[in-house]
Amino acid sequence: MKHIISPTDLSLSELDELLDLSEEIIEDPSKYSEICHGKKLASLFYEPSTRTRLSFEAAMLNLGGNILGFSSADSSSAAKGESVADTIRVISSYADICAIRHPKEGAPLVASHHSSIPVINAGDGGHNHPTQTFTDLLTIKHLKGRLQELTIGFCGDLKFGRTVHSLITALARYSNIKFILISPKELKIPDYIREEILDAKGISYVEVRGLEEVMSYLDILYMTRVQRERFFNEADYVRLKDTYVLDSRKMTLAKEDMLVLHPLPRVNEISTDVDDDPRAVYFKQAQYGVYVRMALIMKLLKLV
Amino acid sequence: MLNIGVLREGIVIDHIKAGGAMKIYSYLNLENVDNSVAIIKNARSNKMGKKDIIKIEGNLGDINLDVLGVLDHRITINIIEDGVIKVKKNLELPDTVENVLLCKNPRCITSIEQSIPHIFHLTDKDNGMYRCIYCEQEHEKR
Ligand SMILES: [Zn+2]
Numbered sequence: 073m074k075h076i077i078s079p080t081d082l083s084l085s086e087l088d089e090l091l092d093l094s095e096e097i098i099e100d101p102s103k104y105s106e107i108c109h110g111k112k113l114a115s116l117f118y119e120p121s122t123r124t125r126l127s128f129e130a131a132m133l134n135l136g137g138n139i140l141g142f143s144s145a146d147s148s149s150a151a152k153g154e155s156v157a158d159t160i161r162v163i164s165s166y167a168d169i170c171a172i173r174h175p176k177e178g179a180p181l182v183a184s185h186h187s188s189i190p191v192i193n194a195g196d197g198g199h200n201h202p203t204q205t206f207t208d209l210l211t212i213k214h215l216k217g218r219l220q221e222l223t224i225g226f227c228g229d230l231k232f233g234r235t236v237h238s239l240i241t242a243l244a245r246y247s248n249i250k251f252i253l254i255s256p257k258e259l260k261i262p263d264y265i266r267e268e269i270l271d272a273k274g275i276s277y278v279e280v281r282g283l284e285e286v287m288s289y290l291d292i293l294y295m296t297r298v299q300r301e302r303f304f305n306e307a308d309y310v311r312l313k314d315t316y317v318l319d320s321r322k323m324t325l326a327k328e329d330m331l332v333l334h335p336l337p338r339v340n341e342i343s344t345d346v347d348d349d350p351r352a353v354y355f356k357q358a359q360y361g362v363y364v365r366m367a368l369i370m371k372l373l374k375l376v
Numbered sequence: 377m378l379n380i381g382v383l384r385e386g387i388v389i390d391h392i393k394a395g396g397a398m399k400i401y402s403y404l405n406l407e408n409v410d411n412s413v414a415i416i417k418n419a420r421s422n423k424m425g426k427k428d429i430i431k432i433e434g435n436l437g438d439i440n441l442d443v444l445g446v447l448d449h450r451i452t453i454n455i456i457e458d459g460v461i462k463v464k465k466n467l468e469l470p471d472t473v474e475n476v477l478l479c480k481n482p483r484c485i486t487s488i489e490q491s492i493p494h495i496f497h498l499t500d501k502d503n504g505m506y507r508c509i510y511c512e513q514e515h516e517k518r
Contacts, residue, residue, distance in 0.1 A: 155489050176485040178510020182492055197483050199511060 075184040075191040079205040079238050084245055093367040094210050107375050108137030114167035115141035118150055118174040124194050128171045131365035157186040164188040169372055190372040198234050204335055205238040207361040215331055219246045223289055227254040227316050228296035230261040235335045237265055244269050251277035252286050283316050287325035295334045295341055319343035333357055388454040389430040394418055396448050397428035443476055445469045449504025471498050477515045484511035
């Protein structure tokens with residue numbers, strides 16, 4: 073039995089296999105449309121995340137499977153005080169695989185300890201969100217043709233942005249990766265990422281404040297949202313939220329084959345005048361998110 | 377220098393980080409034993425500058441002293457018999473401890489579900505660093 077709790081639960085070769093299978097789906101999205109016939113995915117969402125939940129459910133439906141579950145804690149047994157362990161014991165007998173989202177860190181790991189079906193972490197607080205990381209990797213691999221020898225800029229909230237931390241950790245496993253970390257000083261990446269990942273692996277990186285000055289170096293620009301709830305007061309939020317807005321004028325400074333990624337939803341950090349630029353791939357990225365989840369479901373159910 | 381001459385039979389818990397003796401004292405539940413116990417605070421140490429020491433007369437029965445290394449990885453333990461050091465042991469840090477350290481991260485699932493065991497994993501042997509397996513928060517040594 074294999075569960076996916078953290079992005080590094082897959083070895084590099086397992087990850088390669090997952091991305092290869094995902095690319096097969098990109099080429100022919102209907103290729104596996106009946107493979108999960110008679111199988112059920114339980115989506116256990118203890119907090120609402122419509123985008124992620126629909127992505128998982130679309131993935132299972134694309135494979136010919138069925139879905140069941142709940143989309144917030146108050147519509148679930150958790151509202152009556154049932155433990156994650158008990159819920160998963162019961163769900164294990166209803167479904168073949170489950171995706172669990174929970175506001176508390178480690179809840180999916182707890183579930184995996186009591187589950188007889190594969191558990192996929194669909195986000196546990198600010199901790200892990202492995203399928204987002206796999207989506208990001210697939211987008212880069214498919215559109216760039218490689219995961220090595222890339223200069224990747226991360227822009228925005230690098231302090232609290234879990235997708236950034238996970239993707240840096242995942243990309244650090246590949247060779248000749250350079251990072252350019254673009255953020256206000258209040259939102260720089262945490263020390264443990266700098267020390268335990270970047271410095272420990274001798275990875276080249278720079279930290280800068282301005283986006284424009286580094287645009288021309290980037291192969292990938294990963295934009296993030298500055299979340300209102302991260303700030304103690306509204307004034308700080310207002311002061312910082314517009315610091316890094318990507319618009320079509322800034323895009324003229326970038327390489328012709330640079331890609332812009334964003335985990336979505338965006339607020340205003342990418343101006344809508346960038347959307348039609350062929351280098352803006354964030355909507356494609358969301359589509360690849362469904363494909364990589366299809367591949368993951370097939371792998372975990374050992375159907376391929 | 378630590379004078380062990382006064383102790384014929386007993387346990388000397390040495391090289392406790394200065395200020396840490398009371399935590400060890402309460403972990404071992406020493407307030408509830410009949411043994412005579414001496415706590416030495418801020419003893420001078422060449423290695424550490426200052427340190428705490430606990431001396432316990434007699435024995436404590438069946439107790440796993442290795443766990444003390446989890447609370448403070450520099451601790452050494454001397455078992456005294458007939459007035460001499462019988463065993464001088466460095467503590468072996470266990471890879472995993474259950475319900476010894478408690479996760480205090482309010483975002484951790486253990487903060488809302490009481491029945492989940494608090495499990496910590498040794499992630500850095502040299503520094504004796506343990507992380508909660510659920511939220512990966514490191515255990516704060518005081
Ligand atoms: Zn924890």
